[in-house]
Amino acid sequence: MSQYYSELSDKVSNALAEIETVNAVVAHGELTIEVNKDNLVQICQTLRDNQELAFDTMIDLCGVDYSTYEGSKSCASRYASVYHLLSVKNNHRIRVRTWLDDDFPMVDSVVSVWSGANWFEREAFDLVGILYSGHPDLRRILTDYGFIGHPLRKDFPVVGQVEMRYDANKQRVVYEPVSIEERINIPRIIRDDNRYAERFANLSSNNDPAGNESQGGSA
Amino acid sequence: MSEIQNYTLNFGPQHPAAHGVLRLILELDGEVVQRADPHVGLLHRGTEKLAESRIYNQNIGYMDRLDYVSMLCNEHAYCMTIEKLLDIEVPERAQYIRVMFDEITRLLNHLMWLGTHGLDVGAMTIFLYCFREREDLLDAYEAVSGARMHASYYRPGGVYRDLPDSMPHYKASQWHTQSEVDEQNKNRQGSLLDFLKDFTDRFEGYVDEYETLLTDNRIWKQRLVDIGCVTAEQAKDLGFTGPMLRASGVPWDLRKMEPYAVYDKVDFDIPVGTNGDCYDRYVVRVEEMRQSNRIIIQCIDWLQNNPGPVMHEDHKVTMPNRMDMKEDMEGLIHHFKHFSEGYSVPEGEAYCAVEQPKGEFGTYIVSDGANKPYRLKIRASGFAHMSAINFLTEGHMLADVVTVIGTLDIVFGEVDR
Numbered sequence: 054m055s056q057y058y059s060e061l062s063d064k065v066s067n068a069l070a071e072i073e074t075v076n077a078v079v080a081h082g083e084l085t086i087e088v089n090k091d092n093l094v095q096i097c098q099t100l101r102d103n104q105e106l107a108f109d110t111m112i113d114l115c116g117v118d119y120s121t122y123e124g125s126k127s128c129a130s131r132y133a134s135v136y137h138l139l140s141v142k143n144n145h146r147i148r149v150r151t152w153l154d155d156d157f158p159m160v161d162s163v164v165s166v167w168s169g170a171n172w173f174e175r176e177a178f179d180l181v182g183i184l185y186s187g188h189p190d191l192r193r194i195l196t197d198y199g200f201i202g203h204p205l206r207k208d209f210p211v212v213g214q215v216e217m218r219y220d221a222n223k224q225r226v227v228y229e230p231v232s233i234e235e236r237i238n239i240p241r242i243i244r245d246d247n248r249y250a251e252r253f254a255n256l257s258s259n260n261d262p263a264g265n266e267s268q269g270g271s272a
Numbered sequence: 273m274s275e276i277q278n279y280t281l282n283f284g285p286q287h288p289a290a291h292g293v294l295r296l297i298l299e300l301d302g303e304v305v306q307r308a309d310p311h312v313g314l315l316h317r318g319t320e321k322l323a324e325s326r327i328y329n330q331n332i333g334y335m336d337r338l339d340y341v342s343m344l345c346n347e348h349a350y351c352m353t354i355e356k357l358l359d360i361e362v363p364e365r366a367q368y369i370r371v372m373f374d375e376i377t378r379l380l381n382h383l384m385w386l387g388t389h390g391l392d393v394g395a396m397t398i399f400l401y402c403f404r405e406r407e408d409l410l411d412a413y414e415a416v417s418g419a420r421m422h423a424s425y426y427r428p429g430g431v432y433r434d435l436p437d438s439m440p441h442y443k444a445s446q447w448h449t450q451s452e453v454d455e456q457n458k459n460r461q462g463s464l465l466d467f468l469k470d471f472t473d474r475f476e477g478y479v480d481e482y483e484t485l486l487t488d489n490r491i492w493k494q495r496l497v498d499i500g501c502v503t504a505e506q507a508k509d510l511g512f513t514g515p516m517l518r519a520s521g522v523p524w525d526l527r528k529m530e531p532y533a534v535y536d537k538v539d540f541d542i543p544v545g546t547n548g549d550c551y552d553r554y555v556v557r558v559e560e561m562r563q564s565n566r567i568i569i570q571c572i573d574w575l576q577n578n579p580g581p582v583m584h585e586d587h588k589v590t591m592p593n594r595m596d597m598k599e600d601m602e603g604l605i606h607h608f609k610h611f612s613e614g615y616s617v618p619e620g621e622a623y624c625a626v627e628q629p630k631g632e633f634g635t636y637i638v639s640d641g642a643n644k645p646y647r648l649k650i651r652a653s654g655f656a657h658m659s660a661i662n663f664l665t666e667g668h669m670l671a672d673v674v675t676v677i678g679t680l681d682i683v684f685g686e687v688d689r
Contacts, residue, residue: 081356081622109508113623113651117638124619124640137623137636137651141508141517141524148623169511172659180320195313195688204321205647211325239327243641244616 058084061106061145068103072096085148090134090160093151097166100138100147108138108147111163114173116181121207123243132158134183153183162188180205210235278306281670285314289392289674292684296661296673303670308662315688323648327614328354329427331648336422338650339686342381343413344373345628346686347426352532353624353635354428357617358589365580366430367533372571373416373425374533374626375564376468379475380409381629381681382561386482389554389678393495398485405478408471415439415464427591429584435575437463465572472569479561486554496551500664500676503548510663511656514631516680519556520548526627538570550679557681560629589615614643623651630654630681652686 062077062084069075069088072095076087088096100108114136119128129152136149153160162185163170174185175194182203185191193200202209212235220227281298284290293314299307319338323331335346348370355362362370387402410420415436417423425432439460444450459470486492502512507520517524525542527535543559545552584590587606596603609615619641625634631653638647657680664676 080620081359083623085621110513111511112513112625112632113634113636113649115636115647115649117647117649122640122646123642124646126619126640135636135649137634141522144529146623148621167511168509168663169656169659172655173511176655193313195316197313204318209321211321237325239613239643241325241642241644242613242616244643245641 055079055082057145058082061147062086064105065100065147068099068106069096072099083146083148085150087129087150087152090151090153093149094161094163094166096149097136097163100149101166105143106147107140107142109141110139111136111167111170111173112139112146113137114163114170114177116158116177116183116205118181118206128152131155132181132183134158134160134177136163157184158182159184159186161186164188179203182206283673285311289677291388291677291682293688294658294677294682294684298670298673300670305665305668305670305673308665308673310658310661312658312684313688315684317689319689320648320650323645325644327643328617328645329610329614331645332426333422333424336424337685338652338689339381339628339630339633339654339683340421341384341683342377342629342633343421343423344370344377344425345626346633347424348374348533349624349626349628349633350635351426351428352626353622353637354617356622356624357620357637357639358428358615359618360429360584360586360589362430362533362584363581364534365434365575365578366582368571368574368578369431369435369582370426371533371535371538372468372568372575373413375567375571376409376412378564378629379561379568380406382557382564383409385557385629385678385681386554389681390486392674392678393492395486395489395492398482401478401481401485405475408467411439412464412468412471415467427583429586429590430582432583432591434582435464439464439467465576468568469572472565472572475565476562479558479565483558487558493551495672495675496554496679497549498547499550499668499672500679501547501549502660502664506663507548510660512631512660513653513656514627514629515553515556515560516631516653516657518542519545519552521546526625526632530625532624532626538567540564540567550675553679616641616643617645625651628653630683630686631657633686650686650689652689654680654682654684654687658682658687 058079062079065086066075066077072092073089078085100106117133117135120131122128132153133150134153138147151160162174174188175191177183178185178191179193179195180203202214212231212233214231215228216231217226217228279300281300283296283298285293285295295311297309298305319334332347335350336343338346383402383406387399390398413423414420417425441460442453442456444453459467502520504520504522507517521544523542523544528542540563543556545556591610592603592606597607617639619639621638623634623636625632633653634651636649637645640646665673
């Protein structure tokens with residue numbers, strides 16, 4: 054599996070060489086490329102139309118907020134838009150990640166490449182607050198009508214910001230600031246496990262010829 | 273002179289044919305749909321956000337509640353993603369159990385779909401037939417996990433426990449005499465596998481019954497043939513997976529294309545449609561039920577002859593044996609750690625998908641090495657299918673909208689998450 058994806062990684066790098074030199078990593082039998090957001094649509098088009106690659110289906114699109122990421126991976130900025138593509142024709146997959154600006158995360162929409170991306174971009178806009186320029190209908194999708202904020206951002210509390218109840222006097226539903234406190238029963242904790250350190254040292258030496266060992270710390 | 277305007281109709285969110293809480297704004301020209309604008313999210317519970325503040329095993333229960341008619345398949349995808357990140361192998365017996373229950377789940381899902389789709393289009397009997405068979409399968413769920421629907425039975429590293437050796441029996445009461453109860457308990461004398469064996473022997477005949485009612489039924493065909501046609505190219509572009517894609521003539525099934533668990537060791541076929549209309553999707557799903565039955569039979573045979581462990585041995589990540597916990601110091605520590613702090617998953621990211629009854633269900637986990645996922649993204653097939661509803665219904669009659677919603681096989685638990 055990894056062997057196949059290493060070869061695919063070369064094919065992808067070659068196909069995209071004209072546009073930009075992409076950073077490709079194979080881990081857990083999955084290929085991930087990181088691309089510049091300015092070239093995203095052009096790259097997606099190439100990934101779809103190149104017959105050797107033929108990523109004809111967009112499986113998933115999601116936004117990730119890396120602001121509290123504590124691992125050793127280097128994050129170029131706070132937000133990333135992550136695309137999972139599938140080639141039904143050639144039976145292989147790829148993950149494309151593009152890093153976005155910290156204060157105004159915006160990237161070109163890929164609806165023109167795969168129309169299935171429409172709702173996925175609306176979802177990423179709704180939950181993470183990433184703007185997809187050129188999207189035909191960028192409205193909120195999952196949250197309530199009139200909702201404020203982007204719930205999957207790390208600075209959004211799990212309990213939310215407002216709560217809703219029916220006010221009998223006013224004869225309507227009223228919104229109030231939340232009255233419950235966030236409760237953490239089990240703290241988030243990172244344990245170093247030597248066994249994995251060894252295993253992943255092997256993994257990265259096998260699959261990461263470019264040697265982009267993570268530099269530590271986040272942007 | 274008054275201008276003729278399109279009529280806007282609000283369909284749902286509390287409409288029985290909306291399969292849950294779908295609000296659909298329909299723009300009608302007479303009875304012809306010009307535009308359909310679905311409003312989803314009325315069942316949004318923030319699963320992805322909640323998962324970020326819970327340890328890995330606590331989230332298994334949430335997976336059941338996503339697509340609440342194909343519960344164990346969702347858990348399978350989630351557990352597989354964690355197993356990939358932890359890099360652990362699942363014992364073969366656990367894999368067979370998973371495949372068997374995945375297929376039971378597929379039957380449960382397709383029976384629910386067939387019954388309610390029939391009901392939407394106007395066929396009442398099929399609904400009763402389908403729910404009759406679901407009963408036995410839900411009993412199998414209950415026997416193995418204690419819950420009839422939200423099983424939480426799979427764990428990263430295997431399944432929670434081995435299959436039970438006996439089935440619960442009905443008891444006589446003032447409503448049911450001993451002889452009635454004896455009749456009900458007839459197929460419950462042996463183990464769970466014997467009970468399922470008995471079911472699979474009968475099931476082929478049940479599918480024939482459904483087909484007698486529907487396949488050549490004139491009204492059924494008039495309602496379904498040539499409604500909501502999708503070509504293979506369009507289906508791929510719209511992100512369709514599962515039966516929605518196969519009905520358009522693309523032989524794509526993750527069980528064959530990226531075999532996970534032990535799907536490469538069992539024998540089954542992939543039904544493929546030709547026209548990509550609602551009728552083809554019906555035929556594909558009915559045939560899938562027959563194929564699932566075949567897989568279950570093969571799994572039962574294997575499981576009856578091959579006892580073995582059902583959980584990975586490394587108790588740093590899996591629950592220790594109950595006796596070890598009571599007698600062994602290390603076992604006690606493992607148990608305490610497992611249920612208080614949980615286990616840490618090494619840093620990395622992974623996406624794993626399974627062929628859920630509705631299509632490709634995948635989970636994407638970003639881990640920063642903590643005991644909770646940093647980010648969990650759930651890829652639900654229903655979300656992609658739902659987004660195509662405008663494309664599918666445009667130019668059709670209002671009554672066909674109901675057929676199209678039915679054929680999409682959507683469940684709002686997974687669309688809204």
